[in-house]
Amino acid sequence: MNIQERIIELRNELNTHNYNYYVLDNASISDFEFDLKLKELEKLEQENPIFFDANSPTQRVGGTITKNFNTIVHKNRMYSLDNSYSKEDLLDWEKRIQKILGTSELSYTCELKFDGASINLTYENGQFVKAVTRGDGFQGDEVTNNIKTILSIPLSIQKDFVSNFEMRGEIILPLDGFNKMNVERVANGEEEYRNPRNTASGSLKLQDSAEVAKRPLDCLLYQVVTSERKYKTHFESLEQARKVGFKVPDTIKLVNSIDEVFDFVNLWDAKRHDLPYETDGIVIKVNNLQHQEELGYTSKAPRWAIAYKFKAEQEATLLNEITYQVGRTGAITPVANLEPVQLAGTTVKRASLHNADQIEKLDIRVNDTVFVEKGGEIIPKIVGVDFSKRPKSSEPTVYASHCPECGTELIRTEGDAKHYCPNEFGCAPQITGRIQHFISRKAMDIDGLGGETVDLLRKEGLIQNYADLYDLTVEKVLPLERIAEKSAKNLIDGIKKSKEIPFEKVLFALGIRFVGETVAKKLAKHFKSIDNLMAADFETLISVDEIGDRIAKSIIDFSSNLTSIQLVTRLKEAGVQLSVSEESLKNQTDKLQGQIFVVSGVFHQMSRTELKKAIEDNGGKVSSSISKKTNFIVAGDNMGPSKLAKAETLGIAIISEQEFIDKIA
Template identity: 50%
Template sequence: MNIKKEIIFLSTELHKHNYLYYMLDKPEISDYQFDKMMKKLEDLEFKYPQLKDPNSPTQRVGSLLNNSFNSVDHNFPMYSLENSYSKDELIKWKDRLVKILKTEKISFSCELKLDGVSVSVSYKKGNLIQGLTRGDGISGDDVTKNIKTINTIPLKTLISVDYDFDVRGEVIIEKTDFVKLNESKIKNGEEPYKNPRNTASGSIKLVSSKEVRKRPLKCYFFQIVSENNPFNTQTESLNALKDLGFNVSNSHKYCKNIDEVFDFISYWDKQKENLNFEIDGIVVKVNSFNMQKHLGFTSKFPRWAIAYKFQTEQAITKLVDIDFQVGRTGAITPVANLEPVLLNGTIVKRASLHNEDQIDKLDLYQNDTLTVEKGGEIIPKIVSVNYRLRNLKSKKISFIKNCPACGSLLFKNDDEAQHYCLNSKGCYPQIVGRFKHFISRKAMNIDGFGTETIERLLKKDIIKNFDDIYNLKVGQLVGLERMAQKSAENLVFAISNSKAQPYHKVLYSLGIRYVGETVSKRLTSYFPTINDLINASYEDILNVDEIGEKIAMSLKKYLSEPINLELLKKLNDLGLNFAQNKSEKKGTSLDKLSFVITGTFEKISRDSLKHIILNNGGKVVSSVSSKSIIISGLNPGPSKMNKAKDLGNEPLSLEDFINLYDINI
């Protein structure tokens, strides 16, 4: 056997035995035999590095190299799930489905909602090429090296596939493994971990993949996503995932109707403590993929899925006081400080109060006895107050009238619950917050530029606005506390590198109210230069898909202020990107044309069709006009079709669009 064939043979055998051991719990060879094969493969790869496969079984061992977690866009957005807490809410959700689908015959796939950290793993021709954390759903951290150390994530599929796909899964630590992990920590005189979820979440982002390898992480997969998805239902795709070698929980169930869904929920509500992993609810999905396509998504959730959350754990504690925090937009957020209490394996000291309405609703007094709970939120919430235990001498808690930082009178819109400090130029937390946002990884991504450095530069009056960052010199930085020559040089280098950030990240970095990452991408796709955006009318901005009145008004307000326009000019002159790169726009065949997409398509998803239009120079708008070109699929929106008819605007089918504009799909 020649060397190349021997390496392929050993890799194939090790992948197979890894699957038999970790996935099926049916080992066919001893640990000694497995280790012997692994050692032989390692030796061969060392001698012949040119023959080493990136997905070799030896790559599970892990590296001591420091992993840099770059933020990478997901191939397909990882949406959150809408939560429900009662059967009534589930029935309302089902009724909404019936109304849209115009049929009562809807079946469901019910799955356990594991309490871990979500990941998306990409495969090309059956080979693992990338692993990302969920992040914000649009982009996630590249944790590929760490993902490869988890034995239940196949480096290659068991069966050859000729299409590319992503799989979504939940990385967890099972209960028995968590106990063993903590026993080892205690034995070594170390502090034990608090709970499995936080430990799994922290482990997946350790800088050393060799350390990740030591953690007993497992991944359970629940979804496959592809442009060429060959499956018709969720249950079919889960079975296919198993055949491909992915770890899928055996506790999912096909339910013919909502009553069977309730039976499934009731069963697991009683049996969840008998599982070897933590769950916090049940995920209910419309089983048919055709129905899923028709239902589509809101800006946050898929309409075809919902999470039923089990009763969350609660604890009793006392209110100490309330802090009022000032955000970068001037929003004032009250946070309750509590007497420390153990909840869901962590010590809780704070709880969210959101706004004045929440304080009034709870009727809070000093030193009140509270019930707090922790669901999916990072900060727990106050559920109720025990008024019978209230001290009669306690004072009622009222919302503040003035900014806690600068003393300015607070402002509140009649249609909003939030209070704001309008002193944006002179309120210190707002100024610091804007700079923190500007330099953050998802914005200008200036590595090594921390909050302390921002505050020291502000206090020394070295920076006043974003453009000042790009005029910083090494000599100015070296004079700061804890800033050595090398650190200063690295920071100036990182600042210079940040000029390469794409247009949508630059727009996002400005911190314009309501203009988040997704909105920035939509705006920069529609308006390819900052001048296009500045010159756009309010109506033009509203034409952008999923851009509402609040966003349009906020954007026009920002772009009408001379001080902001001056800042944009300075940043542009300094070399920041305020135009789409040519590489982002692949063609010009649809230049200056506006398209409305309505209905669903068998050959392509709506999102993919949008990308094709944008990449060829076109625009995608949400409202029908006499000039817009309508592409109509199955079950188009009645209001759009009626308006098109009134305007005499004849819709195109997908085939008409492809043939008329010579588009490749």
């Protein structure tokens, strides 16, 4: 056997032993024997650098220093999950997906929802290429070197599986390992880590991968993302992933009814405290991958999956003070400042009180003993008061009448739960908040400019609104504290590059109340320019699909405000895209105007996403379910029989992929 063959043999052996120990929990070799083989491999690789392999078992021990973690755009967006808190929520979800798919015969996978840090692993030709954190779902931080130290993650796939794919999972810190780490920290006189989830997440961003290697991190995997149509169901893809070396939890179960889903929920609600890691609920997914494709996504989450959250933990503590926060739209949020209390593994000091009605409904007062709950919300909430402990001197809460930041009298419109500060262009948090929204990733996506820098620029008098950003120069920002020449140049370059951002994102960036991402896209598509939009009257606005009275009134308020008009004018002068580009307009027609399409089945010439975009680009509307209003169904292979039957009953025209392409040609 020559040197190269011995190196390959050792690598394969060590990978197998790692898999047996860290995935199957079944050691096939002693630690001593493993170390001998690893040392032999290290020596051979050092003496023969020509055979270096980044995915060799010797590269798992860490030692690489990462000063800055590169931001990587996800090839496939990492969506959030919609949450449910009752079995009624799950029944409603099932009804919605049955209606869209036109069938009641569905199977589901039930999976434990792990409490860790989401990760996306990319493999090309069976080789591990990179690992990226979830980030904001659109892009995250590359943590490849740190992920390589987690021994349950395979670095190469030798067996038959899809070639190019992404593996989604959760980086967790098992409870035993977490407790051992804290014992060591206490012994060294250091502060204990708060909880496994934050510790796991923080570990991924350590600069020294050798330090990451010392931590007992694990990775539980739950989704294969690939364009290859090798597997028909989600469950099958995970079973195959397990066979080729991925640590897919054996708690995943395939069920054929919502009643079986409830059985799974009940089982793990009782057993979850016996698990070796933290979990806070169940994830239910439609099993058939074609059904998943048909159901698609909302702007935030897949329609084909939902999380059932276990009943939230609750603790009692003292409410010391009620303060008020001002959001970027001027909305006032009352916040309870609490005596610190441990809840769901974190120390809670503040909780949302939502609005004046909630305070009045629960009769919440300062110095009350209150019940705090942390469910699906980032900020815990108060759910009740222990009236038996209320002081006799207690006085009802009088809600704030003026803005805590600028002193302007608050307003509250009929039918609105929140109070607002109307001083939108003179109230500091609103000014900063609007600019931060303007520069955010989903809006203008300005690199080199973060919240702290925005605050600094405002305090120094360089910006008072988002149009002021385009007057900044390197010379103006260079004298500021913590701004070096390179960061100043990056900031200005980022602002210049934002002038290329398309109109629909600019419209979202303007921060018009109630105009979110989806609404901005609809308005940009319909009106084509900011001038057309701002000139539209109430009747014209509400005639646009899904634009209601509230959104229409908000747009008119924005369009008639002198400051808004001046800001838009300045953005135009700066060269920001405030109309749909000529290139985009070239691809748009009115050929399908007023027609509603349902896309169903598997396609070959265009992807489902491309089909839907083509419909919208030509003036049509895509619907997720068949109804009397549907004009056409674009049918691919394996269209569901119940959908076909419903279409025939309603007399809806069914066209093939090619017929659709001919229709818009």
